[in-house]
Amino acid sequence: MENPQFTQIRYDRPAERVARITLARADTRNAQDRKMLYEINTALDFAMHDDGVNVVIMAADGPHYSSGHHLGDGSAIGDHGAPVMGVGGYDLPGAEGYMAQELEVYLGFCWRWRNLPKPTIAQVQGKVIAGGLMLVWPFDLIIASEDAEFSDPVVAFGVNGHEFFVHAFELGHRKAKELLFTGDSIGAQEAKTLGMVNQVVKREDLESYTLALAEKIGKRPSMGLKLAKMSVNQSLDAQGLWTAVQSAFGLHHLGHTNSLVKHGIRVEPTGARMIREDARAIKAAAAAE
Ligand code: ZN
Numbered sequence: 001m002e003n004p005q006f007t008q009i010r011y012d013r014p015a016e017r018v019a020r021i022t023l024a025r026a027d028t029r030n031a032q033d034r035k036m037l038y039e040i041n042t043a044l045d046f047a048m049h050d051d052g053v054n055v056v057i058m059a060a061d062g063p064h065y066s067s068g069h070h071l072g073d074g075s076a077i078g079d080h081g082a083p084v085m086g087v088g089g090y091d092l093p094g095a096e097g098y099m100a101q102e103l104e105v106y107l108g109f110c111w112r113w114r115n116l117p118k119p120t121i122a123q124v125q126g127k128v129i130a131g132g133l134m135l136v137w138p139f140d141l142i143i144a145s146e147d148a149e150f151s152d153p154v155v156a157f158g159v160n161g162h163e164f165f166v167h168a169f170e171l172g173h174r175k176a177k178e179l180l181f182t183g184d185s186i187g188a189q190e191a192k193t194l195g196m197v198n199q200v201v202k203r204e205d206l207e208s209y210t211l212a213l214a215e216k217i218g219k220r221p222s223m224g225l226k227l228a229k230m231s232v233n234q235s236l237d238a239q240g241l242w243t244a245v246q247s248a249f250g251l252h253h254l255g256h257t258n259s260l261v262k263h264g265i266r267v268e269p270t271g272a273r274m275i276r277e278d279a280r281a282i283k284a285a286a287a288a289e
Contacts, residue, residue: 004046008036011043014211017054017218019047023135026062031070032131037105038080040135041112048116054218054225056116057210058139059123065148066132068162069106077104084108095257098266106134106163107249111242114138115233117226119217123210124148125203127185134164140229142196143210144188145203150196153183153278157271159255165248169241170196183278 004011010022021043023030030036040058047056060066077083077090077100085108089100113120120139128136128150136142136150152161160180161167167176171186171194179186191197201209217225256266263269 004039004042006039006043008033009039009043011046013053014057015215015218017052018057018211018214019043019050019053019055020057020059020211020214021047023058023060023066026060026064028070029064029067029127030060030062030132031067032135033070033073034075034077034105035080036070037109041084041109042081044113044116044120048118051222053118054220054222055119055121055214057121057123057214058135059207059210060125062126064126065122065124065128066135067127068129068131077101084112095253095260098256099253102163102253103249106131107245110134110138110164111245117229118222119225119229121210121214121217123206124197125206127151130154130162134162137164137166137170141198141213142191143199143201143206143213144191144197145206146188146200147203148188148191148197148200149185150179150191151183151185152179153275154267154271155180156183156274157255157267158259159252159267160248161252163249163252165245165252166241168244169236169239170194183275185282 008025010024012020014020021040023036025031025036044056047053083104085104087100087103089096090104091097092100119141121141121143122136122139123143124136125145125148128148130152133150133152152167154162167180171179175186175194178184186194188197188200192200199209259268260266
């Protein structure tokens with residue numbers, strides 16, 4: 001593969017056998033537009049095809065890892081490269097076209113990245129909101145700084161959660177319901193206690209700690225790493241992970257279509273306001289402490 005050019009991310013090789021992808025839209029808190037998602041996919045492919053790379057770090061510029069999907073992105077599927085999932089029908093009316101779009105850029109990419117052969121490590125700071133989790137959960141290890149917090153408030157939009165519905169596997173079923181029902185955040189330490197995060201480190205140590213971990217992993221034989229990754233993933237698949245994710249994706253689109261029928265748009269129109277008001281209340285409570 002030729003060295004690809006990016007505008008929404010950076011790709012570098014910070015150490016031997018280690019590749020790193022960095023989200024580079026700090027001005028938007030790394031909101032994911034479609035161009036960014038295709039660039040991440042291309043960069044991951046590039047790392048997979050480089051036999052000198054054994055492990056990939058996913059990092060992000062700025063104070064926050066990712067605020068989720070950039071919802072105002074008006075670009076069409078195909079604008080940023082050939083579709084990778086091959087479902088087609090992206091512009092068809094009703095539920096059909098929109099479901100195909102989300103299958104391509106959300107569920108399809110997450111599932112593809114989760115099943116890449118080489119180990120991947122998410123290096124996470126600050127806020128990770130809704131679709132932001134879709135750039136964390138598909139990866140193998142999660143290193144968080146103390147200020148990291150994770151939320152998926154999209155029940156306010158009238159859907160079940162974001163499109164890669166592994167919440168119960170990541171958090172346990174009760175915590176998953178609390179996260180979804182309330183829209184509240186889980187902090188880094190709590191996420192570690194739940195087994196969702198591997199290690200919590202100081203913000204200033206996040207990059208060096210993650211890099212040292214990647215270097216250690218990268219020294220191990222690529223075959224052993226691939227087999228270990230595949231075996232753990234298959235253990236989860238044997239528990240029904242992929243079946244559950246596909247079922248939830250169908251329900252997610254029932255939610256979108258319900259809003260479309262009721263309101264003419266694919267999310268509850270009061271959702272954004274509800275999420276904003278919750279965020280304001282949390283800020284005010286923190287300031288009063
Ligand atoms: Zn959706």
